[in-house]
Amino acid sequence: MNITEVRVKLTEERRNRLQAFCSITIDNDFVVRDLKVIEGTRGAFVAMPSRKLTDKCKKCGCKNYLRAKYCNDCGAQLDENRAESNDRGRFKLYADTAHPINSECRDEIEKKVLSAFEEEVEKSRQPGYKPPKYDEPDDMGDGHGDDDEDNNNNDEDSELDDKGEFGTGIFS
Numbered sequence: 672m673n674i675t676e677v678r679v680k681l682t683e684e685r686r687n688r689l690q691a692f693c694s695i696t697i698d699n700d701f702v703v704r705d706l707k708v709i710e711g712t713r714g715a716f717v718a719m720p721s722r723k724l725t726d727k728c729k730k731c732g733c734k735n736y737l738r739a740k741y742c743n744d745c746g747a748q749l750d751e752n753r754a755e756s757n758d759r760g761r762f763k764l765y766a767d768t769a770h771p772i773n774s775e776c777r778d779e780i781e782k783k784v785l786s787a788f789e790e791e792v793e794k795s796r797q798p799g800y801k802p803p804k805y806d807e808p809d810d811m812g813d814g815h816g817d818d819d820e821d822n823n824n825n826d827e828d829s830e831l832d833d834k835g836e837f838g839t840g841i842f843s
C-alpha cells in the first residue's frame with residue numbers, strides 16, 4: 672500500500688489535544704478522511720476515523736449515544752455506565768470506521784501523517800499562511816465541546832487497544 676497524498680488541516684485552537692484533521696490517499700485511488708492527530712502523553716499520535724457508538728432506549732427504541740444520560744426521544748433516564756468496558760476498565764464509546772490490520776501499515780500511516788502534520792505546522796508559522804480547505808467532521812459541533820478531554824482520552828485509549836489487538840471489536 673502506498674500513501675500517495677496526505678492533507679492536513681490544523682485545528683484552530685491547538686491548545687486542545689486535538690491538533691489536526693487529516694485525509695490520506697491510497698495508491699492515487701482511494702481517500703480515507705477524518706484521521707486525527709492527537710497530542711498524547713508520549714507525543715503526537717494518529718487516531719483512525721471513528722464513529723460514536725449508540726444503543727437503543729429500552730423504553731422507546733430511539734438511538735442514543737452511549738454517554739447520553741437521558742433518551743433524546745422520550746427523555747427516559749439512561750444508565751450512564753451502560754457502555755461495555757475494555758480490559759482496562761475504560762468504556763468503549765467509539766469504534767474505528769477504517770483502520771490498519773497490521774503494525775507495518777499502521778506505522779506507515781503514522782509516519783506519513785505525522786511528517787505531513789509537522790510540515791503543515793512549519794508552514795503555518797510563515798506569514799501569509801493559508802490553511803487548506805477541509806470541511807471538518809459534523810460531530811465537532813454537537814455540543815460535546817466541553818467533553819473534549821474525555822473524547823481525546825478515549826481516542827488515545829482506542830489507539831492503545833488497536834496496538835494490542837488488531838482487528839477486534841470492529842463489528843461489535
Ligand SMILES: [Zn+2]
Pocket residue numbers: 728729730731732733742743744745746747
Ligand atoms: Zn426513549
